[in-house]
Amino acid sequence: MVSIVVPTRGGAQRLPRLFEALARQTDSRWEVVVVIDGDTDDSATVCARAAATDPRVRAEVFPENRGRSEALNAGFRAAVGDIIVRCDDDLVPGADYVSTHFRLHEEARAQGREVGLVGLYQNVYPDTAYAEAYGRPHDAKFRDDAYSSAPDKHWKYWAGNVSVSRAASDLVGEYDTAFRAYGYEDVDMGYRLAQAGVAVLLVPELETPHFVAATTTEIRVKRAFYSGSARADFDVKHAMPRRQPASGPWGRAVERSGQRSSLSTLMSRARRVDSVLGRVPGPVGEKLVAFLVEAAAVAGYGNTRALDTNF
Numbered sequence: 001m002v003s004i005v006v007p008t009r010g011g012a013q014r015l016p017r018l019f020e021a022l023a024r025q026t027d028s029r030w031e032v033v034v035v036i037d038g039d040t041d042d043s044a045t046v047c048a049r050a051a052a053t054d055p056r057v058r059a060e061v062f063p064e065n066r067g068r069s070e071a072l073n074a075g076f077r078a079a080v081g082d083i084i085v086r087c088d089d090d091l092v093p094g095a096d097y098v099s100t101h102f103r104l105h106e107e108a109r110a111q112g113r114e115v116g117l118v119g120l121y122q123n124v125y126p127d128t129a130y131a132e133a134y135g136r137p138h139d140a141k142f143r144d145d146a147y148s149s150a151p152d153k154h155w156k157y158w159a160g161n162v163s164v165s166r167a168a169s170d171l172v173g174e175y176d177t178a179f180r181a182y183g184y185e186d187v188d189m190g191y192r193l194a195q196a197g198v199a200v201l202l203v204p205e206l207e208t209p210h211f212v213a214a215t216t217t218e219i220r221v222k223r224a225f226y227s228g229s230a231r232a233d234f235d236v237k238h239a240m241p242r243r244q245p246a247s248g249p250w251g252r253a254v255e256r257s258g259q260r261s262s263l264s265t266l267m268s269r270a271r272r273v274d275s276v277l278g279r280v281p282g283p284v285g286e287k288l289v290a291f292l293v294e295a296a297a298v299a300g301y302g303n304t305r306a307l308d309t310n311f
Contacts, residue, residue: 002098002163003079004032004087007071011089012041014211019050019057021092027099031056034089035075038065069175069185076169084169086186088160090211091121100205101163114168114198116190118154119161119206120146129278130216133285134293146202154200158190161208168198178237182223184230191238217277217289218270221296225263228300243301246294254291258298266296 004022008015015034022032036043039061047059060074076084083105087093101117108115123139125131146157172192179185194200214220235242245255261269270292277285 001081002027002030002083002085002101003081004030004085004098005072005075005079006032006034006087006089007037007068007075008034008043008089009037009065009071010040010043011036012043012046014090015043015046015050017092017211018087018089019054021094021097023054024095025093025098026095027102029102030098031058031079031081032087033075033078034059035071035078036061037068037071038062067177067180069177069179072185073174073177076174082166083163084166085163086160088210090213091161092209092211094208097206097208100203104201104203105163105165108199109165114165114171116155116158116168116193116198116200117163117206118157118159118190118200118202119208120157120202120204121159121161121210121212122207123210123212125212126215128215129285130220130274130289133277133282134217134220134289135212135215137286138290143207147204151199151201152194154202155190155194156187157202158193158200159186161206161210162186162190164193164198168193168196171198172196176237179230179233181226181230183227184234187231188234188237191234216270217273217292218267220289221266221270221292222263224293224296225266225300225303228297229303230300231297232301250291254294255298257291257295259302261295261299263296263299263303266292266299 006018022030034047036059044059044061047057051057051059058078060078062071072086083101085101104117105115120143123135125135175185176188179188190200214223234240246252273288273292
């Protein structure tokens with residue numbers, strides 16, 4: 001069986017679309033374990049209604065927010081399948097999603113190896129100036145860069161659309177709950193799998209529509225800041241070299257801005273950028289957003305204080 005683990009917070013509007021997609025699977029050997037990380041919008045009722053229709057839907061509800069790693073660990077512990085999929089609540093898997101996970105893990109087992117499968121996101125944006133200027137072009141470049149990366153670096157793309165066998169999961173242990181805020185609990189897991197000898201594979205067939213949450217410069221900048229902070233923690237944990245300052249005129253300007261700016265300042269600038277997108281040429285808009293996103297990552301890397309976990 002394939003167990004699909006879905007951590008969620010505030011997902012009442014997103015979960016029905018996921019449940020509908022799972023109901024259309026060509027392979028019926030699946031269950032979904034939803035872990036509600038503090039119920040802010042009656043997601044538990046949404047899951048209960050789905051379970052009444054399909055007993056393969058199960059839910060666990062935390063009484064308070066504990067963070068994505070805790071939710072994932074609870075879901076993995078509750079799962080009964082020998083293949084475990086980690087799936088974001090805003091994905092819409094295709095009809096062959098479960099069968100593809102089954103087939104590729106079975107092929108790997110026949111070869112005597114363990115694999116971790118990664119499906120990249122096909123981010124779906126509302127038609128906004130941000131999506132046109134930065135969101136869609138950035139996503140296309142991200143996927144191109146991912147597929148052209150060296151196989152031994154594919155662990156960097158471990159995120160919210162992945163799967164492992166139960167054996168591989170047991171080999172590396174649970175998600176690290178030290179990654180309490182946004183970012184890098186997934187990358188950390190991908191790295192540990194790779195270090196344990198599990199081949200991490202990017203699978204184009206598993207690319208999945210993702211109704212992305214970062215739909216403005218302001219939201220994207222906040223996420224970049226948090227991700228930068230989590231990356232610093234990841235680098236310390238695994239004794240990685242600290243990130244090197246970027247070079248060239250652009251890189252130096254980004255570094256200066258990131259080192260001198262707080263998150264609140266960057267988000268204020270992001271709101272101003274959002275207000276002019278669509279009224280400036282597309283390449284100019286893209287550069288404005290990219291500069292702030294990169295500066296936010298620099299700022300976050302230099303700030304590893306406790307961050308808001310209700311992200």
